[in-house]
Amino acid sequence: MGAHMRYGMNPHQAAEVTGGPAALNGEPSMINYLDALNASALVREADAATGLPAAASFKHVSPAGAAVAGKIDDVASETWRVHDDGGLISAYVRARDADPKSSFGDVVALSRPVDTATAEFLRSVICDAVIAPGYEEGAVALLSGKRGGRFLVFEADAGGAAAPGAPRAARRGARAGPGCRRRRDRAAGRSARRRRPPRCAAGHDRRPVHPVELRRAGACRCRDRHRAGQQNRVDCVRLAGAKARVWWLRRHAFVCELPEVAGMRRQDRLNWQIRFAGAEMTRAQRAEFAELFGAEASDRYADAGWRDAWCADLAGVTLVSDGFLPFRDNVDHAAEYGVATIVEPGGSTRTDEVVAAAAEHGITHVQTGLRLFRH
Structure with a gap:
C-alpha cells in the first residue's frame, strides 16, 4: 500500500x-x-x-x-x-x-x-x-x-x-488516471551499449569529444558550467539565448550599480535588475522603475547601445539539445548568442546542413548519437 x-498533479486530484x-x-x-x-x-x-x-x-x-x-x-x-x-x-x-x-x-x-x-x-x-x-x-x-x-x-x-x-x-501516475512506466536514462557522459561514442564535427573534421566539452554538456545552454533548460527546438534556442544574454548583462556596471532602494527585498531587486538588463518592462513597470531608481537609470533603460556592446563579448557558450537539431536556423540563432560548442544527438535528415552551418560560424559541433528525451 x-x-x-x-x-496529485493538481489540488483536486488524489494520489499515492x-x-x-x-x-x-x-x-x-x-x-x-x-x-x-x-x-x-x-x-x-x-x-x-x-x-x-x-x-x-x-x-x-x-x-x-x-x-x-x-x-x-x-x-x-x-x-x-x-x-x-x-x-x-x-x-x-x-x-x-x-x-x-x-x-x-x-x-x-x-x-x-x-x-x-x-x-x-x-x-x-x-x-x-x-x-x-x-x-x-x-x-x-x-x-x-x-x-x-x-x-x-x-x-x-x-x-x-x-x-x-x-x-x-521509474513509474508515475495518479488514482483514476493512467500510470506510465519508463526505463531510466543512462548517466550523462556515457554512451549506451552499442552506441557510437560522441564525436565532434566541424566540416569533415571529426575527433573524439574532449572531456571538458562533456563536462559542459548537461542542458540547453551553459557558460562557465551554468545551465538553464527549455523544452522545444528553435524557440528553445532563442529563449535560452535570451536568458544567457540577460545573465551576461547582469554583470554590466549599469545593472550592478542600480541605486539601492531602502526596504527592497533581494528577490525584488533581482527582478528589477533582470527587467532592466533584458529590456522587458511594461509601460507601468517603466514608470515605477523611474520612480524607484531615478531618471538616469530610466534613460539607460531606453538605450540599447550599451546592451549590444556588452553582449558582443559574450562567448564560450555551449548549446546542448536532448533531441536532434532539425534545421540550420538553430545554429544561426545560436551563433548570435556567443555559442562556441553545440552538443546534440545528430541523425536528422538535415544534420549535414546543421554541421555545415556550425562550420560557417566556427562552432564546434558534437554528435552524441544518443537522444535523451525525458517526459
Whole structure:
C-alpha cells in the first residue's frame, strides 16, 4: 500500500506514492515528488560525470538552472551574500543565479550531504523543498522550521537509487488516471551499449569529444558550467539565448550599480535588475522603475547601445539539445548568442546542413548519437 500524498498533479486530484525518496519533513504533493526525483537524478549524474558537487533548481519537473561547484563570480557573490569557491553552496548559488526569476520557489537538489552552512543558506532563500543524499546533524532541524514547518526535506538514497528498494524502472501516475512506466536514462557522459561514442564535427573534421566539452554538456545552454533548460527546438534556442544574454548583462556596471532602494527585498531587486538588463518592462513597470531608481537609470533603460556592446563579448557558450537539431536556423540563432560548442544527438535528415552551418560560424559541433528525451 502506498503512502498518501497531499494531492496529485493538481489540488483536486488524489494520489499515492510507492517507494520514492523519504520525506523527512513536510507533506509533499505528486509534483513535489516528481521534481525531487528528476532533480536528484540530474545532480547525481552530473556529480558522477564531473567528480564535483552538483546542484539543480527545479520547477515543474524541469531545471531552471543546474551547476557544479566552482568559483562564484563577484556579481553572484554580492547578490547572494556568499563567498564560497568550490563547496556545495557554490554549486547551488551558481545554479540559482542562472535564472533567479524562474528559480523563485524551487525544489533544490544537491548531490552531496547537506551541511549546516548550506542549510542556513537555504533558509535565507525562497525555495519550497530540498533533496539530498544525507544531512549533517542539525541540518534537518534547521530546515524543518522553514515556511512555518511546511518546508519539504527529502532524503535520496546515498547509494544512487532514487529510494531504498526502488525498482530500476521509474513509474508515475495518479488514482483514476493512467500510470506510465519508463526505463531510466543512462548517466550523462556515457554512451549506451552499442552506441557510437560522441564525436565532434566541424566540416569533415571529426575527433573524439574532449572531456571538458562533456563536462559542459548537461542542458540547453551553459557558460562557465551554468545551465538553464527549455523544452522545444528553435524557440528553445532563442529563449535560452535570451536568458544567457540577460545573465551576461547582469554583470554590466549599469545593472550592478542600480541605486539601492531602502526596504527592497533581494528577490525584488533581482527582478528589477533582470527587467532592466533584458529590456522587458511594461509601460507601468517603466514608470515605477523611474520612480524607484531615478531618471538616469530610466534613460539607460531606453538605450540599447550599451546592451549590444556588452553582449558582443559574450562567448564560450555551449548549446546542448536532448533531441536532434532539425534545421540550420538553430545554429544561426545560436551563433548570435556567443555559442562556441553545440552538443546534440545528430541523425536528422538535415544534420549535414546543421554541421555545415556550425562550420560557417566556427562552432564546434558534437554528435552524441544518443537522444535523451525525458517526459
